[in-house]
Amino acid sequence: MKPFDFIQPATTDAAISALAEHSPNVRILCGGTDYIVELKHVTQSPGVVVDISRLQDLKGIEVTDSGLRIGAAVTHTEIMTHPLIKEHAPAMIDAAHTVGAVQTRNLGTLGGNLVTCVPSMDSGPTLLALDAEVTILGPKGSRKLLLSEFFVFVRKTALEPDELLLEIIIPNESLGKPTGFIKFGLRKGQALALVNAASSFRIEDGKFKNVRIALGAVAPVVVRATEAEAILEGKMVSEGLIAEAAKVAVAEASPIDDFRASKEYRNDLIEVGARRTLLAALAAANG
Amino acid sequence: MTDVTLVVNGEEKTASVPPETTLLKMLRENMDLTGAKLGCDVGDCGACTVLLDGLAVNACLVLAGQAEGKEVLTIEGLSTLEKYHPIQKAFEDVAALQCGFCGPGMIIATKALIDQGEDLTRQEIKDALSGNLCRCTGYTKIIEGVVDAYEEITGKKMPETKPRAA
Numbered sequence: 001m002k003p004f005d006f007i008q009p010a011t012t013d014a015a016i017s018a019l020a021e022h023s024p025n026v027r028i029l030c031g032g033t034d035y036i037v038e039l040k041h042v043t044q045s046p047g048v049v050v051d052i053s054r055l056q057d058l059k060g061i062e063v064t065d066s067g068l069r070i071g072a073a074v075t076h077t078e079i080m081t082h083p084l085i086k087e088h089a090p091a092m093i094d095a096a097h098t099v100g101a102v103q104t105r106n107l108g109t110l111g112g113n114l115v116t117c118v119p120s121m122d123s124g125p126t127l128l129a130l131d132a133e134v135t136i137l138g139p140k141g142s143r144k145l146l147l148s149e150f151f152v153f154v155r156k157t158a159l160e161p162d163e164l165l166l167e168i169i170i171p172n173e174s175l176g177k178p179t180g181f182i183k184f185g186l187r188k189g190q191a192l193a194l195v196n197a198a199s200s201f202r203i204e205d206g207k208f209k210n211v212r213i214a215l216g217a218v219a220p221v222v223v224r225a226t227e228a229e230a231i232l233e234g235k236m237v238s239e240g241l242i243a244e245a246a247k248v249a250v251a252e253a254s255p256i257d258d259f260r261a262s263k264e265y266r267n268d269l270i271e272v273g274a275r276r277t278l279l280a281a282l283a284a285a286n287g
Numbered sequence: 288m289t290d291v292t293l294v295v296n297g298e299e300k301t302a303s304v305p306p307e308t309t310l311l312k313m314l315r316e317n318m319d320l321t322g323a324k325l326g327c328d329v330g331d332c333g334a335c336t337v338l339l340d341g342l343a344v345n346a347c348l349v350l351a352g353q354a355e356g357k358e359v360l361t362i363e364g365l366s367t368l369e370k371y372h373p374i375q376k377a378f379e380d381v382a383a384l385q386c387g388f389c390g391p392g393m394i395i396a397t398k399a400l401i402d403q404g405e406d407l408t409r410q411e412i413k414d415a416l417s418g419n420l421c422r423c424t425g426y427t428k429i430i431e432g433v434v435d436a437y438e439e440i441t442g443k444k445m446p447e448t449k450p451r452a453a
Contacts, residue, residue, distance in 0.1 A: 002307065003305060003306070003307055004306055004307055005306060006289055006306030006307075006350065006352050008353075008355070029350070032348050032349060032350065032353070033330055033345075033348055036309070036330075036347075036348045036350065037329045037330060039307070040329065049306070049350075051350070053353060077342070100330070100418065101333070101417045101418025101419075102343055102396065102399070102400075102414075102415055102418050103330065103336055103343050103344050103345045103348075103418045104330060104418060106339075106343060106344050107344050107345070107348060107349065187417075188414070188417065189414065189417025189418065190331060190417060
């Protein structure tokens with residue numbers, strides 16, 4: 001690694017000040033499972049590395065007035081084992097379980113997974129299917145964004161260089177919403193997603209309501225298949241309609257060809273993934 | 288330089304290292320603890336696995352400064368040459384390892400798993416060790432070793448499943 005200065009601020013305010021002071025030659029370190037790997041390969045020093053992994057404001061999972069709040073520095077292991085996640089958003093456990101391996105999940109954080117913003121991130125689809133919001137802290141205070149607005153492009157988020165991600169909020173109306181998640185990888189452990197997907201909906205008077213279908217690793221950022229969602233929205237619940245919507249979802253993605261999988265294979269996985277996650281949500285809805 | 292004070296294998300230790308030093312490098316080069324191995328250096332192989340405050344982590348993905356004030360357990364802290372830890376004894380009895388390079392990481396990851404105190408299945412063992420790569424054995428005997436260690440340490444019996452079916 002190229003030499004850099006290392007700062008461990010004691011408070012969130014001190015972290016924001018450090019970012020402002022050293023911007024743009026400053027980077028944030030938290031779990032490190034992605035960024036330390038990057039540091040080993042870069043040819044230029046990042047300047048200053050600010051370690052935010054110990055900030056108490058970024059920890060904790062709790063139910064607040066606005067919904068289920070998850071600190072950005074909460075690890076994937078903490079998500080997998082927390083009773084509030086199990087109660088309110090259990091699909092997040094399935095998603096967290098598919099991240100890397102035990103060692104990666106013990107270090108890697110939910111916020112880090114989102115900020116890194118690679119298309120194959122495992123946390124994105126479920127959070128998008130639950131209409132998650134994020135709170136960003138900067139020198140001018142805090143601002144809230146929908147997660148869909150936070151993702152900009154491959155490895156690019158709405159974060160400014162002097163800002164950090166504080167928390168992820170699952171809004172009240174999404175708590176307990178039936179959700180299914182699936183990841184297709186080349187192996188069960190230590191594999192990036194070829195395609196991943198999450199779907200959610202409520203059932204009211206026998207009809208689909210608030211349908212969400214989110215797809216990962218098929219576009220520059222995790223995306224929603226809104227045309228497929230519209231096929232189901234407000235219609236009587238049926239497995240046949242689910243199969244039809246899953247077919248439509250394929251056209252809404254633009255997967256790449258690479259050494260892990262061809263575009264054609266990924267397109268097949270999108271249909272299968274959308275269908276299976278919708279059926280999983282249906283099974284969850286039927287208890 | 289970053290001054291790091293931490294508890295390694297029950298003993299308080301201090302080192303002064305450049306900020307870009309990983310926990311693994313500090314353990315191996317400043318503290319003469321070469322049990323944790325440098326394998327892939329990117330968090331894929333698990334040969335550098337140590338316990339950090341009781342959790343299995345890749346020491347190659349932690350900066351030394353991030354371990355300040357924490358407790359680290361490496362393979363050296365598990366036992367002495369005279370008295371093996373039950374996991375090591377089980378691994379030896381079934382000849383779980385061949386070249387042994389992955390061994391310290393495998394054994395530490397196994398300890399983290401058994402320490403959780405949960406009832407285990409073979410599938411859960413495979414899941415817990417999916418971050419530890421072995422290029423010699425094909426894993427069958429490693430999993431046998433973990434099963435034996437789990438039964439020895441906890442007094443529980445692993446549900447009977449064929450290794451292949453699990």
